[in-house]
Each structure stands twice: as C-alpha cells, then as structure tokens.
Amino acid sequence: MRLEVANEYIEAKAGQIAYVDLGSSASGSTYEVQARADNAVYNDISVFICSERDLQMLLAGRSNQCRGTNKEKGLVQFSVKTQHDGRHYLVINNSYSMMVEKKVNANVTLVAHMPEEIRSKFEQNLLQANAGIQRTFVVDDFDFRIEPCGMKNAFSKSATGDITMCSELMFDLLKKKMPGAIEGVMYHELGHTLLNLWGLPGWDNEETADEFALVMLYWAGAQEKAIDWIRYYAEHDSKAEAVHALKNGDRHPLSIQRIRNAQRILENPREVITRWNKLLYPHMTKEGLQGLLNTSPVYVDGALMDRYLKSAPAAKNQAVLASPPSQRSPQQSLWGPVN
Ligand SMILES: [Zn+2]
Known part of the structure; x- marks a missing residue:
C-alpha cells in the first residue's frame, strides 16, 4: 500500500x-x-x-x-x-x-505492507458486514474485499456487484480520525451493488447511492457517522473536481453538492427514509426487518413493516456460515441482535 x-x-x-x-x-x-x-x-x-x-x-x-x-x-x-x-x-x-x-x-x-493485525481486523469487519448484508437483504452473493488499489477510492463492479474498498482510502480515513466515513463509503458502494443486483433503476446514480448510504446510517442508528463523511467530502476541492469532471466526463457530483444533499437529508430525514422504506422492505429478509424494528423503530413504517414481515423469506444461512466459526453471528442482522 x-x-x-x-x-x-x-x-x-x-x-x-x-x-x-x-x-x-x-x-x-x-x-x-x-x-x-x-x-x-x-x-x-x-x-x-x-x-x-x-x-x-x-x-x-x-x-x-x-x-x-x-x-x-x-x-x-x-x-x-x-x-x-x-x-x-x-x-x-x-x-x-x-x-x-x-x-x-x-x-x-x-x-509498506499493511500491518497484519490491521489487515485482519479490516477483513473481519468486512466479513461481518458481508454476513450482515446477506442476513438482511435478499440478494445474490457478491464479493466484499479490501485491497490496495494505488489510490484512495472504493468501487462497486457493475458486472458482479463486487465491492472493493481500497486500503489506501481506509487508512487515510483512520489517520484523519474519520472512521465514520468508512461506513458512509461502504454503504454508498452497497447502494450501487444492491440496486444493480436487484435490477432497479438508479443503481449507477451517485446521488441515489449517497442517499441510500444515509438511510443505512439512520437504520443502523449511527447517523452521527454522517458527520465524518461530510467532513471527508469537505476536504475535497470542488473547483478542481469541476475541472476534472468537465474534462473527463466524471459523473460523480461535486463534493460540495454531495455535502448539501447530505445536509438536506439530515435536516429532514423522515421524508427520504419513508421513500426508501417502500423500496427496500420488499427486498429484505425476516431477520433484516426484525433487526430494523429493534435498532431504529423511530423510522419504521409500521403498516408496511407488518405487511412484509408476514411474507419476508428467512435469511439464507450459507453466507453467514461462510465466515469462520469465530465470527459467526447467526443472530445478527446488519444492525445488531434480533430478539
Ligand atoms: Zn459511487
């Protein structure tokens, strides 16, 4: 790295x-x-x-x-x-x-080589996140990996939905004491991947992925992490980005626009979350819906939840079992224990 x-x-x-x-x-x-x-x-x-x-x-x-x-x-x-x-x-x-x-x-x-203890900690976290995702959403398996990319970035591969978190980016965010931004970035890429694998429109839209990431932070009851994420965007030079985007046709919105979008959602999260509830509940497992009821009941759409809880499929076990036994947490959805 x-x-x-x-x-x-x-x-x-x-x-x-x-x-x-x-x-x-x-x-x-x-x-x-x-x-x-x-x-x-x-x-x-x-x-x-x-x-x-x-x-x-x-x-x-x-x-x-x-x-x-x-x-x-x-x-x-x-x-x-x-x-x-x-x-x-x-x-x-x-x-x-x-x-x-x-x-x-x-x-x-x-x-340098990434220190082994940090690499294995990152990997454990990713394994757990991946198991949590499979436990929460009804979605085909995809790969979730951390590796050096030679740049500070993260990717969702369009053909497979595989997510790569570049170790350079994760280190940089840790060094800048913005660990919350790692989750923001991870959920952003997950937004691309899920919408893509479900065959839904908007999967390659950056604002949509940002919005999804914020909804996930709310669902996880960790919306304060959005602050790190905004700080991370705030570090970017929007003028330089604008020049780059004009020259290279980059479709990512400028950081300043992403900050404004995020702030707009943070000021009035309910409206955005309500829309995403309608889109996401039908793609969730029973465990995922129940987990959501436990971690973030404030933003749950009760009537919709009742309807989908009855028909939601149980989570597949394979993905959870794919992780080493020490990390197995079959009781856990993406957001923590299910009672
Ligand atoms: Zn993106």
Whole structure:
C-alpha cells in the first residue's frame, strides 16, 4: 500500500531541529520524501528520516543512523528503507544556520505492507458486514474485499456487484480520525451493488447511492457517522473536481453538492427514509426487518413493516456460515441482535 503520511508546512528556526511524527511502520517499509524550502535565498535544506532512537541521538548531538540529504538546494527527493519497526520522524535539521529560518513544504509517502493485525481486523469487519448484508437483504452473493488499489477510492463492479474498498482510502480515513466515513463509503458502494443486483433503476446514480448510504446510517442508528463523511467530502476541492469532471466526463457530483444533499437529508430525514422504506422492505429478509424494528423503530413504517414481515423469506444461512466459526453471528442482522 502507498499512504501519504505527511503533507506539511514546517518552520525550522535558526539553530534548531524541527521534526514531524510520521507514525509507525514495519522494518523494510520505504518512506518517499519530497521537500522544498520556500526561502527566496538560502533555500538549502537538510532533510532526514529518523527512527525514534536515531532522532534522540541526533537531538543529543550524537552519531545516528538518520538518512536523507545534507544542505541540498531546490526540490529535495529521496527515499529511505527502514531498518526497525516503530515510530519514524521527518526531520528538518537547521542547527547549522545562525540566522535563517527555513520554511519547508514536505510530503512523505509510506510504501509498506499493511500491518497484519490491521489487515485482519479490516477483513473481519468486512466479513461481518458481508454476513450482515446477506442476513438482511435478499440478494445474490457478491464479493466484499479490501485491497490496495494505488489510490484512495472504493468501487462497486457493475458486472458482479463486487465491492472493493481500497486500503489506501481506509487508512487515510483512520489517520484523519474519520472512521465514520468508512461506513458512509461502504454503504454508498452497497447502494450501487444492491440496486444493480436487484435490477432497479438508479443503481449507477451517485446521488441515489449517497442517499441510500444515509438511510443505512439512520437504520443502523449511527447517523452521527454522517458527520465524518461530510467532513471527508469537505476536504475535497470542488473547483478542481469541476475541472476534472468537465474534462473527463466524471459523473460523480461535486463534493460540495454531495455535502448539501447530505445536509438536506439530515435536516429532514423522515421524508427520504419513508421513500426508501417502500423500496427496500420488499427486498429484505425476516431477520433484516426484525433487526430494523429493534435498532431504529423511530423510522419504521409500521403498516408496511407488518405487511412484509408476514411474507419476508428467512435469511439464507450459507453466507453467514461462510465466515469462520469465530465470527459467526447467526443472530445478527446488519444492525445488531434480533430478539
Ligand atoms: Zn459511487
């Protein structure tokens, strides 16, 4: 996976060493560094990647294994392969300068294997989500996977409905402390997939998928997660998106439009949810409908629920059994326990 771990403006005062925490990485990972001093003159900089221990040695003025470039001018580019597990730092060493403060723009990308514990946790969550979906909706099996894609994105494949969550995106959202956005993105892709596999119109419409995602968050009683999702969209530059969309014919609405749409729904969720209830109940299992009654009774359409509860098919067991026994939760729909 490739992960941007720093994109910062750093000021290193004259005679000082400035550093930025890059988080942890495993031995054998690579940090790719690009840095440039903004200074009009004296634009030479000394930039290093240091392990925690080497940083301490450097700060103490002792010999160390920090690696990078010394007093280089213009755009500085290098990569460093790590020798140790653990925390690493981007270091701007301006200790040699008597007078000049260095103003540095730096970008660091970590190229690494995904840590096994995180990968397996992600995978467990996806397995559970997948089992929950199969338990909740009447839908053909599709694949739900997390893998590196070389970009921060997620996809629903139109031919099969298979969903890919790019590990780069999930890491980025975790790093930015927007875990709720992961669910927003996941439900968005699920919206494409379900409508597609059910043969319904609107399956490839981005606003429809966003709307579905918000309804799912309400159904799960987790609408506060929409805030992360909106924050994530708010980070995007809508002007750049507009230019890209005009050039490349991208059909995704601009982030600013998606934010407005989401806010409109959050202000008056009932109307939108009522419409989706009519569309979704007929495609739900008995367990899914009952789960919904438990987690989000406020938004349940009572008369409609009664009607479909009587005729809804029981969930298939295969999908749930397909997950390892330790993760089996046959009592659970997408939204938690069924009583
Ligand atoms: Zn989409």
